[in-house]
Amino acid sequence: MSGKRATAPAKGAAAWGDVIGGVSAALVLVPQALAYATLAGLPPERGLYVAVLAPLAAAFFASSPYLGTGPTAVTSLLTFGALSAIAMPGTPDYIALAGLLAVMVGAIRVLLGLARGGILAYLMSQPVVLGFTTGAGVVILALQVPTVLGLSAESDNPFVAAAKALMKPGDWDLGAIVVAVLAAVAIIGGRRIHRLFPGVLAAVVIGIAVSDAWSFGGPVVGDIAHGFPPFTFDLPWSSTLDLLTPALVIAVIGFSEPASIARQYATLERQRWDPHRELISQGVANLAAGFGGGFPAGGSFTRSALVRDSGARTRLSGGITGVVVLLLLPAMGLLAELPTAVLGATIMVAVRELVSPGPFIRYRRYARLQFSIAAVTFLLTVLLAPHVEWAVVVGVVMAILAHLWRELRISIPTWTSNGSLHLAPKGVLYFASAPGLEEAFSNLLSEHPEADHLVVHLDGLGRVDLTGALVLASLLEDAKGAGLTTEIVDVPPQAEKIIRRVIGGLS
Numbered sequence: 001m002s003g004k005r006a007t008a009p010a011k012g013a014a015a016w017g018d019v020i021g022g023v024s025a026a027l028v029l030v031p032q033a034l035a036y037a038t039l040a041g042l043p044p045e046r047g048l049y050v051a052v053l054a055p056l057a058a059a060f061f062a063s064s065p066y067l068g069t070g071p072t073a074v075t076s077l078l079t080f081g082a083l084s085a086i087a088m089p090g091t092p093d094y095i096a097l098a099g100l101l102a103v104m105v106g107a108i109r110v111l112l113g114l115a116r117g118g119i120l121a122y123l124m125s126q127p128v129v130l131g132f133t134t135g136a137g138v139v140i141l142a143l144q145v146p147t148v149l150g151l152s153a154e155s156d157n158p159f160v161a162a163a164k165a166l167m168k169p170g171d172w173d174l175g176a177i178v179v180a181v182l183a184a185v186a187i188i189g190g191r192r193i194h195r196l197f198p199g200v201l202a203a204v205v206i207g208i209a210v211s212d213a214w215s216f217g218g219p220v221v222g223d224i225a226h227g228f229p230p231f232t233f234d235l236p237w238s239s240t241l242d243l244l245t246p247a248l249v250i251a252v253i254g255f256s257e258p259a260s261i262a263r264q265y266a267t268l269e270r271q272r273w274d275p276h277r278e279l280i281s282q283g284v285a286n287l288a289a290g291f292g293g294g295f296p297a298g299g300s301f302t303r304s305a306l307v308r309d310s311g312a313r314t315r316l317s318g319g320i321t322g323v324v325v326l327l328l329l330p331a332m333g334l335l336a337e338l339p340t341a342v343l344g345a346t347i348m349v350a351v352r353e354l355v356s357p358g359p360f361i362r363y364r365r366y367a368r369l370q371f372s373i374a375a376v377t378f379l380l381t382v383l384l385a386p387h388v389e390w391a392v393v394v395g396v397v398m399a400i401l402a403h404l405w406r407e408l409r410i411s412i413p414t415w416t417s418n419g420s421l422h423l424a425p426k427g428v429l430y431f432a433s434a435p436g437l438e439e440a441f442s443n444l445l446s447e448h449p450e451a452d453h454l455v456v457h458l459d460g461l462g463r464v465d466l467t468g469a470l471v472l473a474s475l476l477e478d479a480k481g482a483g484l485t486t487e488i489v490d491v492p493p494q495a496e497k498i499i500r501r502v503i504g505g506l507s
Contacts, residue, residue, distance in 0.1 A: 017311025022320025068303025118275025135381025258299025
């Protein structure tokens with residue numbers, strides 16, 4: 001990833017950069033769209049519809065000039081998990097539900113954006129995101145094992161299907177394995193040659209060439225519909241409630257990826273980034289994809305980096321990407337002989353970076369509780385596959401409970417000095433933690449009944465709410481009733497107003 005350029009490019013150079021970036025992203029996006037559609041349980045052309053409509057729609061509203069909007073691996077897995085429980089993948093009902101899911105995700109994101117809800121980009125617990133994305137990466141890799149071996153999955157569980165495929169080496173298709181390896185080498189090796197090398201496109205060309213020259217007998221993509229996106233508002237609206245939970249998960253978790261991309265590049269370029277506007281752009285992209293016969297879309301790190309490294313500087317690049325894919329739709333028949341093993345290898349290479357033990361090791365060193373949340377979310381993602389959206393729900397609940405538990409455990413150092421009792425609460429004094437302050441005072445007073453003075457040090461508090469201030473006032477009154485003089489010292493600026501209003505001259 002390159003750093004910030006020293007000087008801004010000329011307008012002409014920027015325009016050419018947008019064209020080059022948009023075209024480059026489109027050439028990568030076409031095979032990825034086919035692959036991610038199959039991962040989502042949909043016909044390949046449905047991924048192309050998303051590849052056309054999502055970047056085009058997002059370009060009108062996006063805050064980031066680099067964000068590569070379109071189908072992504074994690075969002076496709078979430079789509080498959082949500083829909084496979086209520087419909088058979090690939091059927092008309094399933095396809096219609098995928099469109100409805102995208103529309104719901106889009107509507108949620110647009111509403112959140114209009115309500116200034118871009119703060120979600122910052123509030124999502126990192127341990128939950130880490131656990132889920134790593135688990136999702138493992139699930140996606142397992143899903144592709146039968147594909148790269150030239151076999152059909154023999155179970156709905158990705159790990160059972162992968163195990164069964166691996167235990168039958170006699171059924172492996174040598175041609176599929178060869179083209180999968182060649183595709184992976186082309187993608188990974190291409191990046192090492194040059195960051196703009198179209199490795200995915202090269203993998204597709206190699207796969208088709210080997211398929212033709214070798215009389216390939218393994219599974220191929222087959223006929224791809226050549227038409228334009230079939231816009232329709234005739235969606236299975238009666239299933240809205242069934243899809244509400246996965247739609248919320250995809251809308252929120254799915255936004256963490258494009259938000260991270262946009263925020264990172266805005267920092268590198270020292271530019272402003274508007275998360276509310278980005279939410280709206282991603283919402284509109286999903287609305288377009290849903291009504292256009294597609295499925296939920298997200299943001300891609302790989303394509304975003306490619307767009308930026310190509311010299312793009314405005315949102316025009318995303319629009320160009322959509323237009324180029326649109327122009328290529330009539331030629332999609334050329335990909336009919338593409339081995340599906342190439343698509344499997346493309347997906348595996350794309351998600352391999354999600355699977356890394358490094359962050360877990362660091363989290364365990366930093367904070368055991370947060371490591372536990374990440375680990376449990378990871379395990380649930382793997383165990384619940386393909387219905388991984390529930391792992392996210394559990395992870396979020398765990399993160400909230402962990403926060404509340406820590407907030408309840410307010411630290412209250414106590415000591416005595418020259419007949420005075422000292423309390424120094426540290427943390428947040430609010431309705432849930434305030435009772436601990438009364439308990440600490442009661443214990444300290446019972447241990448030192450001869451004390452005649454109480455000093456409460458507040459400099460260790462980050463925030464005090466109304467209940468906390470009322471409990472503190474009650475404590476001071478009780479202390480006076482027990483014959484102690486009272487004193488409050490080191491009131492932090494952020495708590496001064498509430499302390500002055502509630503306690504006033506009690507000290």
